[in-house]
Amino acid sequence: MNYQPSSHDFVVENREQKTFFVNREVFVSADVLEREQRAVFDHCWIYVGHASELKNPGDFKTRPVAGRPIIFCRDREGAVHALINCCRHRGALVCREREGNARQFYCMYHGWTYHPDGRLKSVPGADAYGAAFDTGEMGLVAVPRLEAYRDFYFANFDRDAVDLGSYLGGAKEYIDLVVDQSPSGKMQIVSGTQEYDIRANWKLLVENSVDDYHLISTHSTWLNYMRNSGVNVTPPKGELLPTRGFGRDLGNGHLTTDNPNYRGRPVARWISVYGEDAKADIDAIRNELVSRLGSARAARVADTNRNLCIFPNLVINDGSSVTVRHFYPIAPDRMHVTAWALGPVEETEAQRARRLHAFLTFYGPGGFATPDDVAALEAAQLGFAAWREVPWSDLSRGMAKAPDQQLATDEGHLRVFWRKWSELMGARV
Protein backbone atom coordinates (compact mmCIF):
# COMPACT_ATOMS: atom_id res chain seq x y z
CA MET A 1 0.00 0.00 0.00
CA ASN A 2 2.87 2.33 0.84
CA TYR A 3 5.18 1.26 -1.93
CA GLN A 4 6.17 4.78 -2.94
CA PRO A 5 7.74 7.14 -0.42
CA SER A 6 6.14 10.13 1.22
CA SER A 7 9.60 11.53 1.95
CA HIS A 8 10.77 14.76 0.40
CA ASP A 9 14.32 13.66 -0.35
CA PHE A 10 15.55 13.49 -3.93
CA VAL A 11 16.78 9.92 -3.57
CA VAL A 12 14.92 7.55 -1.25
CA GLU A 13 16.36 4.11 -0.61
CA ASN A 14 14.85 1.50 1.67
CA ARG A 15 17.12 -1.50 1.93
CA GLU A 16 14.64 -3.51 3.98
CA GLN A 17 11.79 -3.10 1.55
CA LYS A 18 14.16 -3.27 -1.43
CA THR A 19 12.95 0.01 -2.88
CA PHE A 20 14.87 2.85 -4.52
CA PHE A 21 13.22 5.99 -5.80
CA VAL A 22 14.46 9.18 -7.45
CA ASN A 23 12.25 12.25 -7.31
CA ARG A 24 11.72 13.63 -10.80
CA GLU A 25 12.18 17.18 -9.61
CA VAL A 26 15.92 16.50 -10.06
CA PHE A 27 15.35 16.41 -13.83
CA VAL A 28 13.36 19.63 -14.18
CA SER A 29 14.51 22.08 -11.53
CA ALA A 30 16.76 25.04 -12.37
CA ASP A 31 17.60 25.24 -8.68
CA VAL A 32 18.83 21.64 -8.66
CA LEU A 33 20.95 22.32 -11.75
CA GLU A 34 22.56 25.34 -10.09
CA ARG A 35 23.36 23.23 -7.03
CA GLU A 36 24.76 20.42 -9.20
CA GLN A 37 27.10 22.83 -10.93
CA ARG A 38 28.54 23.87 -7.56
CA ALA A 39 28.29 20.63 -5.52
CA VAL A 40 29.07 18.08 -8.26
CA PHE A 41 30.86 19.63 -11.23
CA ASP A 42 33.04 21.99 -9.16
CA HIS A 43 34.39 19.20 -6.92
CA CYS A 44 34.72 16.17 -9.18
CA TRP A 45 37.35 15.37 -11.80
CA ILE A 46 35.83 16.42 -15.12
CA TYR A 47 37.09 15.07 -18.44
CA VAL A 48 38.93 17.62 -20.58
CA GLY A 49 40.44 15.67 -23.46
CA HIS A 50 42.89 13.05 -24.65
CA ALA A 51 46.64 13.55 -25.11
CA SER A 52 46.40 12.33 -28.72
CA GLU A 53 44.31 15.38 -29.60
CA LEU A 54 47.42 17.52 -29.07
CA LYS A 55 50.07 15.90 -31.25
CA ASN A 56 52.47 18.80 -31.70
CA PRO A 57 53.75 21.71 -29.61
CA GLY A 58 51.30 24.60 -30.01
CA ASP A 59 48.31 22.36 -30.80
CA PHE A 60 45.11 23.45 -29.10
CA LYS A 61 41.41 22.59 -28.83
CA THR A 62 38.82 24.89 -27.31
CA ARG A 63 35.87 23.35 -25.50
CA PRO A 64 33.68 23.96 -22.47
CA VAL A 65 34.64 22.04 -19.34
CA ALA A 66 32.21 22.19 -16.40
CA GLY A 67 30.66 25.23 -18.07
CA ARG A 68 33.92 27.18 -18.43
CA PRO A 69 35.51 28.03 -21.78
CA ILE A 70 38.79 26.09 -21.81
CA ILE A 71 41.82 25.98 -24.09
CA PHE A 72 43.27 22.45 -23.96
CA CYS A 73 46.74 22.88 -25.40
CA ARG A 74 50.33 21.74 -25.60
CA ASP A 75 53.00 24.37 -25.09
CA ARG A 76 56.26 24.81 -27.00
CA GLU A 77 58.05 22.49 -24.53
CA GLY A 78 55.40 19.78 -24.93
CA ALA A 79 53.61 20.24 -21.60
CA VAL A 80 49.81 19.96 -21.62
CA HIS A 81 47.66 22.75 -20.15
CA ALA A 82 44.01 23.53 -19.59
CA LEU A 83 43.78 27.32 -19.61
CA ILE A 84 40.66 29.32 -18.95
CA ASN A 85 39.84 31.09 -22.19
CA CYS A 86 39.20 34.49 -20.67
CA CYS A 87 41.39 37.54 -21.15
CA ARG A 88 42.91 38.95 -17.98
CA HIS A 89 42.29 42.47 -19.28
CA ARG A 90 38.53 42.66 -19.69
CA GLY A 91 37.42 39.11 -20.22
CA ALA A 92 37.10 38.34 -23.94
CA LEU A 93 37.85 34.88 -25.29
CA VAL A 94 41.50 34.95 -26.37
CA CYS A 95 40.97 32.03 -28.76
CA ARG A 96 37.82 31.77 -30.84
CA GLU A 97 38.76 28.86 -33.10
CA ARG A 98 37.71 25.27 -32.52
CA GLU A 99 41.25 23.93 -32.92
CA GLY A 100 44.60 24.68 -34.47
CA ASN A 101 48.25 25.32 -33.79
CA ALA A 102 49.16 28.58 -32.08
CA ARG A 103 52.41 30.40 -31.50
CA GLN A 104 50.44 32.71 -29.23
CA PHE A 105 46.87 33.49 -28.24
CA TYR A 106 45.87 36.97 -29.40
CA CYS A 107 42.96 38.76 -27.76
CA MET A 108 41.24 40.62 -30.55
CA TYR A 109 39.62 43.14 -28.22
CA HIS A 110 42.67 45.23 -27.20
CA GLY A 111 45.47 43.06 -28.47
CA TRP A 112 46.96 41.42 -25.38
CA THR A 113 48.85 38.27 -26.35
CA TYR A 114 49.63 35.14 -24.36
CA HIS A 115 52.14 32.32 -24.77
CA PRO A 116 50.72 28.79 -25.38
CA ASP A 117 51.62 28.00 -21.75
CA GLY A 118 49.42 30.90 -20.62
CA ARG A 119 52.07 33.51 -19.71
CA LEU A 120 51.27 37.07 -20.75
CA LYS A 121 53.49 37.94 -23.69
CA SER A 122 52.70 41.51 -24.65
CA VAL A 123 50.38 44.40 -23.87
CA PRO A 124 49.97 47.23 -26.39
CA GLY A 125 50.80 50.55 -24.73
CA ALA A 126 52.13 48.89 -21.56
CA ASP A 127 53.60 52.21 -20.38
CA ALA A 128 50.10 53.44 -19.45
CA TYR A 129 49.95 51.01 -16.50
CA GLY A 130 51.18 51.83 -13.00
CA ALA A 131 54.24 50.40 -11.30
CA ALA A 132 52.19 47.67 -9.57
CA PHE A 133 51.06 46.18 -12.88
CA ASP A 134 52.86 42.83 -13.02
CA THR A 135 52.86 41.03 -16.35
CA GLY A 136 54.20 37.94 -14.56
CA GLU A 137 50.92 37.66 -12.66
CA MET A 138 48.61 38.43 -15.52
CA GLY A 139 48.82 35.24 -17.55
CA LEU A 140 45.79 33.16 -18.51
CA VAL A 141 44.42 31.34 -15.47
CA ALA A 142 44.94 27.59 -15.55
CA VAL A 143 42.29 25.22 -14.19
CA PRO A 144 43.14 24.69 -10.50
CA ARG A 145 44.08 21.03 -11.06
CA LEU A 146 44.89 19.10 -14.23
CA GLU A 147 45.90 15.44 -14.07
CA ALA A 148 45.94 12.51 -16.49
CA TYR A 149 45.47 8.78 -16.33
CA ARG A 150 46.76 6.87 -19.36
CA ASP A 151 46.40 9.94 -21.60
CA PHE A 152 42.89 10.87 -20.43
CA TYR A 153 43.13 14.41 -18.99
CA PHE A 154 40.79 15.60 -16.26
CA ALA A 155 40.39 18.99 -14.56
CA ASN A 156 39.23 19.75 -11.07
CA PHE A 157 38.02 23.20 -10.02
CA ASP A 158 38.52 22.25 -6.38
CA ARG A 159 42.17 22.87 -5.48
CA ASP A 160 41.84 20.52 -2.48
CA ALA A 161 40.39 17.54 -4.34
CA VAL A 162 41.99 14.09 -3.94
CA ASP A 163 44.42 13.17 -6.70
CA LEU A 164 42.96 11.77 -9.92
CA GLY A 165 44.31 8.26 -9.36
CA SER A 166 42.60 7.95 -5.97
CA TYR A 167 39.44 9.47 -7.40
CA LEU A 168 39.26 6.97 -10.29
CA GLY A 169 39.77 4.02 -7.91
CA GLY A 170 38.27 0.86 -9.39
CA ALA A 171 37.58 2.61 -12.71
CA LYS A 172 41.30 2.50 -13.56
CA GLU A 173 41.12 -1.24 -14.18
CA TYR A 174 38.38 -0.68 -16.75
CA ILE A 175 40.27 2.14 -18.47
CA ASP A 176 43.23 -0.28 -18.63
CA LEU A 177 41.06 -2.86 -20.41
CA VAL A 178 40.51 -0.28 -23.14
CA VAL A 179 44.04 1.10 -23.40
CA ASP A 180 45.63 -2.37 -23.31
CA GLN A 181 44.12 -2.99 -26.74
CA SER A 182 47.02 -1.01 -28.15
CA PRO A 183 50.34 -2.92 -28.38
CA SER A 184 52.17 0.26 -27.29
CA GLY A 185 49.54 1.31 -24.78
CA LYS A 186 48.78 4.32 -26.95
CA MET A 187 45.24 5.02 -28.04
CA GLN A 188 44.15 7.91 -30.20
CA ILE A 189 41.03 9.96 -30.69
CA VAL A 190 39.98 9.57 -34.32
CA SER A 191 39.41 12.76 -36.32
CA GLY A 192 35.75 13.79 -36.61
CA THR A 193 33.61 14.90 -33.68
CA GLN A 194 29.96 14.15 -33.02
CA GLU A 195 28.40 17.06 -31.14
CA TYR A 196 24.70 17.07 -30.57
CA ASP A 197 22.19 18.25 -28.01
CA ILE A 198 19.65 16.07 -26.27
CA ARG A 199 16.58 17.83 -24.93
CA ALA A 200 16.71 15.96 -21.67
CA ASN A 201 18.40 16.17 -18.29
CA TRP A 202 22.07 15.12 -18.33
CA LYS A 203 21.60 12.45 -15.65
CA LEU A 204 19.30 10.52 -17.98
CA LEU A 205 22.27 9.93 -20.28
CA VAL A 206 24.33 8.57 -17.39
CA GLU A 207 21.56 6.07 -16.72
CA ASN A 208 20.98 5.27 -20.38
CA SER A 209 24.68 4.74 -21.20
CA VAL A 210 24.94 1.78 -18.81
CA ASP A 211 21.34 0.52 -18.75
CA ASP A 212 21.02 -2.83 -20.52
CA TYR A 213 17.40 -3.26 -19.50
CA HIS A 214 16.31 -1.10 -22.45
CA LEU A 215 18.17 -2.98 -25.17
CA ILE A 216 15.38 -5.25 -26.42
CA SER A 217 12.65 -2.61 -26.51
CA THR A 218 14.62 0.48 -27.52
CA HIS A 219 17.06 -1.19 -29.92
CA SER A 220 15.09 -3.93 -31.63
CA THR A 221 15.90 -2.47 -35.07
CA TRP A 222 19.64 -2.73 -34.31
CA LEU A 223 19.14 -6.31 -33.16
CA ASN A 224 17.30 -6.97 -36.43
CA TYR A 225 20.24 -5.59 -38.35
CA MET A 226 22.61 -7.89 -36.44
CA ARG A 227 20.30 -10.86 -37.07
CA ASN A 228 20.01 -9.99 -40.78
CA SER A 229 23.80 -9.87 -40.90
CA GLY A 230 24.13 -13.40 -39.52
CA VAL A 231 24.95 -12.62 -35.88
CA ASN A 232 23.18 -14.70 -33.24
CA VAL A 233 21.44 -12.22 -30.94
CA THR A 234 18.65 -14.46 -29.66
CA PRO A 235 18.62 -14.52 -25.84
CA PRO A 236 18.68 -17.97 -24.20
CA LYS A 237 15.38 -18.97 -22.61
CA GLY A 238 14.62 -16.91 -19.53
CA GLU A 239 17.24 -14.22 -20.31
CA LEU A 240 16.67 -10.65 -21.47
CA LEU A 241 19.90 -10.40 -23.44
CA PRO A 242 21.96 -12.70 -25.69
CA THR A 243 24.58 -13.04 -22.93
CA ARG A 244 24.38 -12.65 -19.16
CA GLY A 245 26.42 -9.64 -18.02
CA PHE A 246 26.82 -7.81 -14.74
CA GLY A 247 26.60 -4.29 -13.40
CA ARG A 248 29.52 -3.29 -11.16
CA ASP A 249 30.17 -0.68 -8.49
CA LEU A 250 33.70 0.69 -8.98
CA GLY A 251 33.65 3.03 -5.98
CA ASN A 252 33.39 6.84 -5.76
CA GLY A 253 30.26 6.83 -7.93
CA HIS A 254 31.94 5.12 -10.91
CA LEU A 255 30.22 2.12 -12.43
CA THR A 256 30.31 -0.23 -15.37
CA THR A 257 28.61 -3.04 -17.15
CA ASP A 258 30.70 -6.13 -17.78
CA ASN A 259 29.18 -8.39 -20.42
CA PRO A 260 30.34 -11.48 -22.32
CA ASN A 261 30.63 -10.34 -25.93
CA TYR A 262 28.09 -11.32 -28.56
CA ARG A 263 28.20 -8.24 -30.79
CA GLY A 264 31.74 -8.55 -32.16
CA ARG A 265 34.79 -6.46 -31.34
CA PRO A 266 37.42 -4.86 -33.58
CA VAL A 267 39.87 -6.08 -30.85
CA ALA A 268 39.35 -8.95 -31.28
CA ARG A 269 36.30 -11.04 -31.94
CA TRP A 270 35.10 -11.68 -35.46
CA ILE A 271 31.44 -11.47 -36.47
CA SER A 272 29.93 -12.00 -39.90
CA VAL A 273 29.38 -8.24 -40.37
CA TYR A 274 33.16 -7.83 -40.77
CA GLY A 275 33.24 -10.19 -43.77
CA GLU A 276 35.14 -13.45 -44.34
CA ASP A 277 38.29 -11.67 -45.46
CA ALA A 278 38.61 -9.97 -42.05
CA LYS A 279 38.90 -13.28 -40.21
CA ALA A 280 42.65 -13.69 -40.54
CA ASP A 281 43.26 -10.10 -39.50
CA ILE A 282 41.10 -10.43 -36.38
CA ASP A 283 42.98 -13.64 -35.54
CA ALA A 284 46.28 -11.79 -35.85
CA ILE A 285 45.08 -9.02 -33.53
CA ARG A 286 43.95 -11.67 -31.08
CA ASN A 287 47.29 -13.49 -31.22
CA GLU A 288 49.13 -10.26 -30.50
CA LEU A 289 46.92 -9.74 -27.44
CA VAL A 290 47.55 -13.26 -26.17
CA SER A 291 51.32 -13.05 -26.62
CA ARG A 292 51.49 -9.66 -24.90
CA LEU A 293 48.90 -10.10 -22.13
CA GLY A 294 48.55 -13.86 -21.70
CA SER A 295 45.46 -15.78 -22.68
CA ALA A 296 43.40 -14.97 -19.57
CA ARG A 297 43.86 -11.22 -19.79
CA ALA A 298 43.51 -11.28 -23.59
CA ALA A 299 40.14 -12.96 -23.13
CA ARG A 300 39.21 -10.33 -20.55
CA VAL A 301 40.01 -7.59 -23.08
CA ALA A 302 38.63 -9.21 -26.20
CA ASP A 303 35.64 -11.25 -25.05
CA THR A 304 33.81 -8.70 -22.90
CA ASN A 305 31.98 -5.45 -23.57
CA ARG A 306 32.06 -2.74 -20.94
CA ASN A 307 30.07 0.48 -20.69
CA LEU A 308 32.00 2.53 -18.15
CA CYS A 309 30.76 5.68 -16.46
CA ILE A 310 33.30 7.88 -14.68
CA PHE A 311 31.33 10.00 -12.25
CA PRO A 312 29.78 12.35 -13.09
CA ASN A 313 29.72 12.83 -16.87
CA LEU A 314 32.27 10.77 -18.81
CA VAL A 315 31.27 7.55 -20.54
CA ILE A 316 33.68 5.18 -22.26
CA ASN A 317 31.71 2.52 -24.07
CA ASP A 318 33.76 -0.43 -25.24
CA GLY A 319 30.99 -2.10 -27.19
CA SER A 320 30.70 -2.52 -30.96
CA SER A 321 33.61 -0.07 -31.07
CA VAL A 322 35.08 2.32 -28.49
CA THR A 323 33.39 5.66 -27.95
CA VAL A 324 34.44 8.37 -25.52
CA ARG A 325 31.65 10.79 -24.78
CA HIS A 326 31.03 13.48 -22.25
CA PHE A 327 28.08 15.73 -21.72
CA TYR A 328 27.19 18.83 -19.79
CA PRO A 329 23.86 20.38 -18.87
CA ILE A 330 23.02 23.73 -20.44
CA ALA A 331 19.53 23.75 -18.93
CA PRO A 332 17.60 21.28 -16.75
CA ASP A 333 16.03 19.86 -19.90
CA ARG A 334 18.97 20.12 -22.28
CA MET A 335 22.51 18.75 -22.51
CA HIS A 336 25.31 19.12 -24.99
CA VAL A 337 26.97 15.80 -25.91
CA THR A 338 30.42 15.42 -27.46
CA ALA A 339 31.48 11.98 -28.70
CA TRP A 340 34.59 10.58 -30.33
CA ALA A 341 35.88 7.25 -31.59
CA LEU A 342 39.01 5.86 -29.91
CA GLY A 343 41.38 3.28 -31.38
CA PRO A 344 44.93 1.92 -31.05
CA VAL A 345 47.50 4.12 -32.79
CA GLU A 346 48.94 1.05 -34.55
CA GLU A 347 45.76 0.19 -36.45
CA THR A 348 46.09 -0.41 -40.19
CA GLU A 349 43.83 1.38 -42.61
CA ALA A 350 41.60 -1.71 -42.91
CA GLN A 351 41.41 -2.13 -39.14
CA ARG A 352 40.54 1.53 -38.62
CA ALA A 353 37.88 1.38 -41.33
CA ARG A 354 36.38 -1.73 -39.65
CA ARG A 355 36.37 0.08 -36.28
CA LEU A 356 34.60 3.12 -37.73
CA HIS A 357 32.08 1.00 -39.61
CA ALA A 358 31.23 -0.89 -36.41
CA PHE A 359 30.97 2.41 -34.55
CA LEU A 360 28.52 3.95 -36.98
CA THR A 361 26.17 0.98 -37.06
CA PHE A 362 25.39 1.46 -33.39
CA TYR A 363 26.61 4.80 -32.04
CA GLY A 364 26.11 8.44 -32.81
CA PRO A 365 23.45 10.73 -34.27
CA GLY A 366 23.27 8.69 -37.48
CA GLY A 367 23.67 5.24 -35.91
CA PHE A 368 21.07 2.50 -35.69
CA ALA A 369 20.84 2.81 -31.88
CA THR A 370 21.79 6.22 -30.44
CA PRO A 371 18.95 8.17 -32.11
CA ASP A 372 16.49 5.82 -30.39
CA ASP A 373 18.21 6.41 -27.05
CA VAL A 374 17.80 10.14 -27.66
CA ALA A 375 14.12 9.57 -28.45
CA ALA A 376 13.71 7.62 -25.20
CA LEU A 377 15.40 10.30 -23.10
CA GLU A 378 13.37 13.07 -24.70
CA ALA A 379 10.17 11.09 -24.15
CA ALA A 380 11.09 10.76 -20.47
CA GLN A 381 11.81 14.47 -20.19
CA LEU A 382 8.40 15.30 -21.70
CA GLY A 383 6.78 12.98 -19.18
CA PHE A 384 8.52 14.80 -16.33
CA ALA A 385 6.33 17.84 -16.96
CA ALA A 386 3.99 15.95 -14.61
CA TRP A 387 6.67 15.46 -11.93
CA ARG A 388 4.42 16.87 -9.24
CA GLU A 389 1.64 14.36 -9.96
CA VAL A 390 3.89 11.39 -10.84
CA PRO A 391 6.95 12.17 -8.75
CA TRP A 392 9.01 8.99 -8.48
CA SER A 393 11.25 7.07 -10.84
CA ASP A 394 11.71 3.45 -9.70
CA LEU A 395 15.29 2.15 -9.77
CA SER A 396 14.89 -0.93 -7.62
CA ARG A 397 15.53 -3.68 -10.18
CA GLY A 398 17.74 -6.36 -8.68
CA MET A 399 17.68 -5.03 -5.11
CA ALA A 400 16.28 -8.30 -3.81
CA LYS A 401 19.45 -10.08 -4.98
CA ALA A 402 22.94 -10.17 -3.53
CA PRO A 403 25.31 -7.31 -4.53
CA ASP A 404 27.45 -9.61 -6.67
CA GLN A 405 24.38 -10.88 -8.54
CA GLN A 406 23.39 -7.52 -10.04
CA LEU A 407 22.93 -8.08 -13.76
CA ALA A 408 23.59 -5.42 -16.39
CA THR A 409 19.80 -5.52 -16.95
CA ASP A 410 19.27 -4.71 -13.25
CA GLU A 411 19.67 -1.23 -11.82
CA GLY A 412 22.29 -1.87 -9.15
CA HIS A 413 24.94 0.03 -11.10
CA LEU A 414 22.53 2.93 -11.74
CA ARG A 415 21.96 3.15 -8.00
CA VAL A 416 25.73 3.60 -7.56
CA PHE A 417 25.50 6.87 -9.49
CA TRP A 418 22.46 8.09 -7.59
CA ARG A 419 23.94 7.35 -4.16
CA LYS A 420 27.04 9.37 -4.99
CA TRP A 421 24.98 12.18 -6.52
CA SER A 422 22.77 12.24 -3.45
CA GLU A 423 25.77 12.29 -1.11
CA LEU A 424 27.25 15.32 -2.90
CA MET A 425 23.96 17.19 -3.22
CA GLY A 426 22.91 16.73 0.41
CA ALA A 427 19.38 16.97 1.69
CA ARG A 428 16.64 18.42 -0.45
CA VAL A 429 15.66 21.41 1.66
Next chain:
Amino acid sequence: MNEIVGATVSRAEVEDLLYREADLLDSWRLDDWLKLLTDDAAYYVPPNDKPDADPRFALFTIADDMVRLRERIIRLKDPNCHAEYPLSRTRRLISNVRITGVDGDVIAVVANFIVHRFRHNDLQRVFVGHYRYKLRRQGGQLKIAERRAILDAEELGLLGSVSFIL
Protein backbone atom coordinates in the same frame (compact mmCIF):
# COMPACT_ATOMS: atom_id res chain seq x y z
CA MET B 1 39.36 12.47 -68.53
CA ASN B 2 37.07 15.44 -68.84
CA GLU B 3 34.67 15.35 -71.70
CA ILE B 4 32.25 17.95 -72.89
CA VAL B 5 29.56 18.01 -70.23
CA GLY B 6 26.62 18.74 -72.48
CA ALA B 7 27.40 15.66 -74.53
CA THR B 8 26.37 13.24 -71.78
CA VAL B 9 23.89 14.96 -69.56
CA SER B 10 21.93 18.18 -69.29
CA ARG B 11 21.32 20.12 -66.12
CA ALA B 12 17.59 19.66 -66.65
CA GLU B 13 18.02 15.89 -66.54
CA VAL B 14 20.07 16.12 -63.35
CA GLU B 15 17.51 18.44 -61.77
CA ASP B 16 14.70 16.05 -62.66
CA LEU B 17 16.56 13.29 -60.83
CA LEU B 18 17.27 15.38 -57.73
CA TYR B 19 13.71 16.69 -57.55
CA ARG B 20 12.33 13.20 -57.92
CA GLU B 21 14.65 12.01 -55.17
CA ALA B 22 13.54 14.83 -52.88
CA ASP B 23 9.91 13.96 -53.51
CA LEU B 24 10.43 10.26 -52.77
CA LEU B 25 12.29 11.02 -49.55
CA ASP B 26 9.75 13.60 -48.38
CA SER B 27 6.94 11.14 -49.01
CA TRP B 28 8.89 8.28 -47.34
CA ARG B 29 8.74 6.07 -50.44
CA LEU B 30 12.08 4.63 -49.44
CA ASP B 31 12.01 1.45 -51.55
CA ASP B 32 11.36 3.54 -54.63
CA TRP B 33 14.17 5.86 -53.57
CA LEU B 34 16.58 2.91 -53.37
CA LYS B 35 15.84 2.25 -57.04
CA LEU B 36 17.45 5.58 -57.90
CA LEU B 37 20.76 4.27 -56.56
CA THR B 38 23.36 2.05 -58.23
CA ASP B 39 24.02 -1.34 -56.60
CA ASP B 40 27.35 -0.09 -55.26
CA ALA B 41 26.12 3.29 -54.07
CA ALA B 42 27.32 5.05 -50.92
CA TYR B 43 25.68 7.63 -48.67
CA TYR B 44 27.75 9.93 -46.49
CA VAL B 45 27.15 12.64 -43.92
CA PRO B 46 30.61 13.91 -42.92
CA PRO B 47 31.35 15.16 -39.40
CA ASN B 48 30.42 18.81 -38.97
CA ASP B 49 33.93 19.75 -37.87
CA LYS B 50 35.66 17.91 -40.75
CA PRO B 51 33.38 18.34 -43.77
CA ASP B 52 36.08 17.28 -46.25
CA ALA B 53 37.16 14.16 -44.37
CA ASP B 54 37.58 10.64 -45.74
CA PRO B 55 35.32 8.01 -44.11
CA ARG B 56 38.19 5.50 -43.94
CA PHE B 57 40.09 7.75 -41.54
CA ALA B 58 37.51 9.96 -39.84
CA LEU B 59 34.41 9.39 -37.75
CA PHE B 60 31.43 10.40 -39.89
CA THR B 61 27.84 10.93 -38.85
CA ILE B 62 26.79 8.46 -41.55
CA ALA B 63 28.95 6.40 -43.91
CA ASP B 64 26.75 3.71 -45.48
CA ASP B 65 27.70 1.25 -48.14
CA MET B 66 24.77 -0.30 -50.01
CA VAL B 67 24.48 -3.22 -47.57
CA ARG B 68 24.02 -0.96 -44.59
CA LEU B 69 21.89 1.51 -46.50
CA ARG B 70 19.40 -1.28 -47.31
CA GLU B 71 19.42 -2.18 -43.61
CA ARG B 72 18.87 1.49 -42.76
CA ILE B 73 15.73 1.46 -44.91
CA ILE B 74 14.50 -1.71 -43.21
CA ARG B 75 15.03 0.06 -39.89
CA LEU B 76 13.27 3.25 -41.02
CA LYS B 77 10.18 1.31 -42.08
CA ASP B 78 9.97 -0.42 -38.69
CA PRO B 79 7.68 1.23 -36.11
CA ASN B 80 10.37 0.33 -33.56
CA CYS B 81 12.66 2.89 -35.15
CA HIS B 82 11.68 5.21 -32.32
CA ALA B 83 13.59 8.24 -33.59
CA GLU B 84 11.38 8.16 -36.69
CA TYR B 85 8.12 6.96 -35.23
CA PRO B 86 5.85 8.70 -35.81
CA LEU B 87 7.67 9.63 -39.02
CA SER B 88 9.16 13.10 -39.32
CA ARG B 89 7.59 15.39 -41.86
CA THR B 90 10.31 16.76 -44.08
CA ARG B 91 10.32 19.27 -46.91
CA ARG B 92 13.40 19.60 -49.07
CA LEU B 93 14.29 22.57 -51.22
CA ILE B 94 17.03 21.79 -53.74
CA SER B 95 18.68 24.59 -55.67
CA ASN B 96 21.88 25.94 -57.26
CA VAL B 97 22.28 22.66 -59.13
CA ARG B 98 25.58 22.55 -61.00
CA ILE B 99 27.32 19.88 -63.04
CA THR B 100 30.92 20.30 -61.91
CA GLY B 101 32.65 17.67 -64.00
CA VAL B 102 32.54 14.44 -65.92
CA ASP B 103 35.18 11.76 -65.38
CA GLY B 104 34.65 8.69 -67.54
CA ASP B 105 31.06 7.63 -66.86
CA VAL B 106 30.86 9.53 -63.57
CA ILE B 107 29.07 12.87 -63.53
CA ALA B 108 29.88 15.11 -60.55
CA VAL B 109 27.03 17.32 -59.36
CA VAL B 110 26.76 19.89 -56.59
CA ALA B 111 23.46 21.25 -55.25
CA ASN B 112 22.38 23.27 -52.23
CA PHE B 113 19.69 22.01 -49.87
CA ILE B 114 17.42 23.19 -47.12
CA VAL B 115 15.57 20.38 -45.35
CA HIS B 116 12.87 21.40 -42.90
CA ARG B 117 11.99 18.71 -40.39
CA PHE B 118 8.86 18.69 -38.25
CA ARG B 119 7.90 16.23 -35.55
CA HIS B 120 5.06 15.89 -33.12
CA ASN B 121 6.14 17.17 -29.67
CA ASP B 122 9.38 18.47 -31.08
CA LEU B 123 11.26 21.50 -32.34
CA GLN B 124 11.14 22.56 -35.95
CA ARG B 125 14.62 21.88 -37.29
CA VAL B 126 16.30 23.21 -40.41
CA PHE B 127 19.17 21.31 -42.02
CA VAL B 128 21.14 23.54 -44.42
CA GLY B 129 24.05 22.50 -46.59
CA HIS B 130 25.08 21.16 -49.94
CA TYR B 131 25.08 17.82 -51.70
CA ARG B 132 27.91 16.35 -53.69
CA TYR B 133 26.68 13.65 -56.01
CA LYS B 134 28.36 11.18 -58.25
CA LEU B 135 25.91 10.08 -60.94
CA ARG B 136 26.26 7.27 -63.44
CA ARG B 137 24.12 6.15 -66.32
CA GLN B 138 22.94 2.55 -65.97
CA GLY B 139 20.72 0.92 -68.58
CA GLY B 140 20.00 4.35 -70.02
CA GLN B 141 18.91 5.69 -66.64
CA LEU B 142 20.76 8.33 -64.69
CA LYS B 143 21.47 6.87 -61.23
CA ILE B 144 23.06 7.95 -57.97
CA ALA B 145 26.39 6.25 -57.27
CA GLU B 146 27.31 8.43 -54.32
CA ARG B 147 25.58 11.14 -52.34
CA ARG B 148 27.30 13.21 -49.71
CA ALA B 149 25.19 15.57 -47.61
CA ILE B 150 27.47 18.22 -46.12
CA LEU B 151 25.93 20.32 -43.38
CA ASP B 152 26.87 23.97 -42.86
CA ALA B 153 26.18 23.85 -39.11
CA GLU B 154 29.40 23.98 -37.02
CA GLU B 155 28.00 21.16 -34.89
CA LEU B 156 24.75 19.22 -34.94
CA GLY B 157 23.64 20.90 -31.69
CA LEU B 158 19.89 21.31 -31.69
CA LEU B 159 19.60 19.55 -35.05
CA GLY B 160 19.94 16.45 -32.88
CA SER B 161 19.92 13.13 -34.70
CA VAL B 162 20.20 12.52 -38.43
CA SER B 163 17.75 9.64 -38.18
CA PHE B 164 16.00 10.27 -41.52
CA ILE B 165 17.68 10.18 -44.94
CA LEU B 166 19.23 13.64 -45.27
